[in-house]
Amino acid sequence: MNKRKLYYMLSPSLRRVVRRIYYLPIDIFESVTGKRDAITPPRGKIFIGSGDFLMQGERLLDILTQHGGLMPSHRVLDVGSGIGRVAIPLTKYLDAKGSYEGFDIVKAGVEWCQRRITPLHPNFQFRHIALKNDLYNLSTTAEARNFAFPYSDGEFDLVFLFSVFTHMLPEDVDNYLNQIERVLKKGGTCLATFFIHNEESQRLMAGNKGLQFNHDRGHYLLLDPRVKEANVAFKEPYLLQLFEKNQLAVERIHYGFWPGRDKNSCIDFQDTVVLKKQK
Ligand SMILES: C[S@@+](CC[C@H](N)C(=O)[O-])C[C@H]1O[C@@H](n2cnc3c(N)ncnc32)[C@H](O)[C@@H]1O
Numbered sequence: 001m002n003k004r005k006l007y008y009m010l011s012p013s014l015r016r017v018v019r020r021i022y023y024l025p026i027d028i029f030e031s032v033t034g035k036r037d038a039i040t041p042p043r044g045k046i047f048i049g050s051g052d053f054l055m056q057g058e059r060l061l062d063i064l065t066q067h068g069g070l071m072p073s074h075r076v077l078d079v080g081s082g083i084g085r086v087a088i089p090l091t092k093y094l095d096a097k098g099s100y101e102g103f104d105i106v107k108a109g110v111e112w113c114q115r116r117i118t119p120l121h122p123n124f125q126f127r128h129i130a131l132k133n134d135l136y137n138l139s140t141t142a143e144a145r146n147f148a149f150p151y152s153d154g155e156f157d158l159v160f161l162f163s164v165f166t167h168m169l170p171e172d173v174d175n176y177l178n179q180i181e182r183v184l185k186k187g188g189t190c191l192a193t194f195f196i197h198n199e200e201s202q203r204l205m206a207g208n209k210g211l212q213f214n215h216d217r218g219h220y221l222l223l224d225p226r227v228k229e230a231n232v233a234f235k236e237p238y239l240l241q242l243f244e245k246n247q248l249a250v251e252r253i254h255y256g257f258w259p260g261r262d263k264n265s266c267i268d269f270q271d272t273v274v275l276k277k278q279k
Helices: 003-009 012-032 053-067 087-093 107-116 170-183 199-206 236-245
Strands: 075-079 099-104 124-128 156-161 184-194 220-222 232-235 248-254 271-277
Touching (some): 053 184, 075 170, 087 124, 156 170, 170 236, 170 248, 236 248
Parallel strands (some): 075 156, 099 124
Antiparallel strands (some): 248 271
């Protein structure tokens, strides 16, 4: 059994405990030696994936400035803000006119950001929204498909979602796109990452050792049917239909290297979609 399968077999709360214990020695070391600043979470609390947390955050900020049209004065919404991976570098990028809202379904991540980021940067606000996700949160039955974002119409210049729609099922994504269109300003941008299934990614995936979306569910495919929301790939025609239905025009799709594309020709592992609210 591979490590990923083993990891998915644990409940979200057990996964958090295991991670905390595993990283405890290095977390204590980094805290005692001052190697980690007060705003950066200890490794054992980072539940959003592997890799260098700070470097990844800087890289995602670059994607927002280079491909999402982010400006220092923008008002931005980070859907699925995790434990502040993008918020932290953004605190140095947004100016006094700029502001940030983030929400997430994992309370511990939101509370970290509320305690560590907001007191230093009051223009950064975080909310916990209790919604069910079979990878991240099983403590509620409330569903993302019924959730109305707690923001006004036309508030944001940019809404972004890094590795969030890859953990959501079609009706939930449909509702979120509808909400995103509502809260965006006219001419505003949504930058979101997906796993997009098309003929090319199917062909590449089959000849590659990476992620294998082998469980076809109609409009989408799953990596692991026992933990559906662990990884979801959407079929491209269906996704394009969802964007059109929600009046978000596709400006650009940057295909990622997840199925085996050349890394140097991609901006990210996942596929990055840039959408515009035109009317
Ligand atoms: C791979 S992590 C990425 C976190 C963050 N976007 C980043 O790049 O660091 C996926 C995040 O999506 C959040 N999430 C999953 N379903 C969600 C939903 N319906 N609404 C908001 N956030 C959700 C998870 O709690 C988790 O923090």
